[in-house]
Amino acid sequence: MSEVDQIVQACGDQPVCLYDGASIANPTELQGVLPSGVRVIVIPQPDAAQSIPTNTIASGVRKATGDDTVIVIEDRATDRFVVDSGQDADAITASLYSQGQADGGMAVAAVASTLDRGQPSNAADDGSSAGGILFGIIGVVVLAGAAAGFVAGVLRRKRNRTEGRRISARRLDKELSEALDGEDGEFVQDSIKRLGDRATALPDLGPLLAGLQGHVAELFVRVRRRGTDQQIRLLQSQYKDTLGKLLKALDDDYYGDVRANPQYWSNPDARLTEVQRAVGSVDRQAVENIRQVNESRDLEFQVALDSLIKNVDEAKLSDVYNDRDTN
Numbered sequence: 001m002s003e004v005d006q007i008v009q010a011c012g013d014q015p016v017c018l019y020d021g022a023s024i025a026n027p028t029e030l031q032g033v034l035p036s037g038v039r040v041i042v043i044p045q046p047d048a049a050q051s052i053p054t055n056t057i058a059s060g061v062r063k064a065t066g067d068d069t070v071i072v073i074e075d076r077a078t079d080r081f082v083v084d085s086g087q088d089a090d091a092i093t094a095s096l097y098s099q100g101q102a103d104g105g106m107a108v109a110a111v112a113s114t115l116d117r118g119q120p121s122n123a124a125d126d127g128s129s130a131g132g133i134l135f136g137i138i139g140v141v142v143l144a145g146a147a148a149g150f151v152a153g154v155l156r157r158k159r160n161r162t163e164g165r166r167i168s169a170r171r172l173d174k175e176l177s178e179a180l181d182g183e184d185g186e187f188v189q190d191s192i193k194r195l196g197d198r199a200t201a202l203p204d205l206g207p208l209l210a211g212l213q214g215h216v217a218e219l220f221v222r223v224r225r226r227g228t229d230q231q232i233r234l235l236q237s238q239y240k241d242t243l244g245k246l247l248k249a250l251d252d253d254y255y256g257d258v259r260a261n262p263q264y265w266s267n268p269d270a271r272l273t274e275v276q277r278a279v280g281s282v283d284r285q286a287v288e289n290i291r292q293v294n295e296s297r298d299l300e301f302q303v304a305l306d307s308l309i310k311n312v313d314e315a316k317l318s319d320v321y322n323d324r325d326t327n
Contacts, residue, residue, distance in 0.1 A: 003052050004060030007041060011061075016040045016105075022075035024105030033109055035116040037068035040108055045076045046211070053283075054207055058084035069115055071096070071108055074207075079104030082207045087115075090204040097203055176217050178224060184236035191243035192217055198250045202259070205250075208279050215286040216243070222293050235289070246282055249275050 001009075011017035015038070016024075016031045022042040024030070030040065041061060046054060054072050062070040062084045069085035069092065081096045081104060083089040095114065101107040180189040192213055199209035216239060223232050249255055255275045262268035 002060075004057055004064070007043070007057060008061055008064045011041060016042075018042045020044055022073075024073060024075070024079070025103045026105045026109060030105050030109050030112070033112040035112065038071070038112075038115045039065060039067045039069070040071045040073065040105075042073045042075055042104070045074055053211060053280075054080075054082040055084070058082045073104035073108070075104075078102045079107070080207060080210060081107070093206065094203040097200075097206065176221055180220055180236065182233075182236070184233070184240045187240045188216075188220070188236055188243060191239070191247060194247055195243075198247070201252075202250065202256065204259070205255075205276065205279060208276070208283065209250075212279060212283040212286065215283055215290065219286050219290050219293070222290060226293055226296070242282055242285075246278060249278060 007017075007019055010019060014031075015034050016027045017040070018024070018027060019041060020043065022044045024042050027042075034040065039061065041057070043054070043057065054074060058070050058072045061067075061072070069083065069087060069089075071092070072082045074080040074082075079102065081093055083092045083096070085092055092111070092115065095111045096104075096107045099107040099110045101110070176189065176192075180186065195209050195213040195216070199206045199213065202209065220232070220235065223235060255272065258265050258268050258271050265271060
């Protein structure tokens with residue numbers, strides 16, 4: 001069963017699904033304000049070398065459920081979003097990030113009313129609606145205290161996770177700096193930072209670029225821990241060339257201008273798609289390089305384990321219990 005299938009099965013028909021321990025501050029409240037046909041999936045922060053791309057999850061869930069819009073929230077110190085929609089997914093993504101919320105659920109709630117496809121309201125126009133409104137206000141007041149306590153607890157846990165991630169991030173930054181020394185290394189390190197800047201400037205590519213940024217950083221940290229100096233130098237040279245070309249394509253003079261002013265370019269959609277495919281290609285290569293590093297290390301362990309298992313299998317019972325009669 002694929003990871004998308006697992007998510008679809010685990011979430012069922014929940015409009016807001018907290019998958020595999022991930023959390024947001026307001027799942028119950030968010031469920032109450034989401035328009036029909038909009039689904040929110042909250043997933044843990046993806047693992048650099050193992051998880052499928054979040055955009056694959058979003059598109060796969062939407063295809064499986066038939067929803068108009070699927071928003072996947074990555075549970076991080078500052079949550080990230082991936083949107084797949086029959087509407088303008090880029091505009092929805094930009095709107096979510098523009099809320100400036102660390103918690104993704106709060107950001108989705110803020111834009112929930114704009115996700116409606118325009119269905120007419122079912123509210124009645126007669127005088128009975130006033131009583132319904134009054135009753136609703138009383139209900140909100142009664143629930144507010146409990147909801148505030150719940151939200152505070154979730155935010156407190158998120159802050160605790162945030163502090164732990166900051167410590168981990170500082171440690172990784174130090175290891176990354178040590179892995180990226182020399183002229184080529186400094187260029188790659190600057191390129192990794194620029195990928196983060198472009199992820200912010202280009203919300204339609206934000207999740208892809210953020211993923212690529214994390215994968216390239218993870219690659220060099222792992223090679224430094226497990227590889228050789230020669231391997232590090234070769235990778236530095238390779239990614240200096242690759243990231244340099246990619247960042248030129250992502251610059252405001254090309255991708256940014258084609259996106260903002262398509263009327264000035266021939267075949268603008270094809271140009272944008274070409275850059276997006278290039279980002280995906282480099283990202284897949286980085287993940288494959290991480291797996292190659294892991295498999296190289298795994299081979300050493302496998303040889304040792306095979307030898308250990310062989311020795312244990314061949315050992316005689318009398319070697320272990322030499323004071324007993326095994327006949």
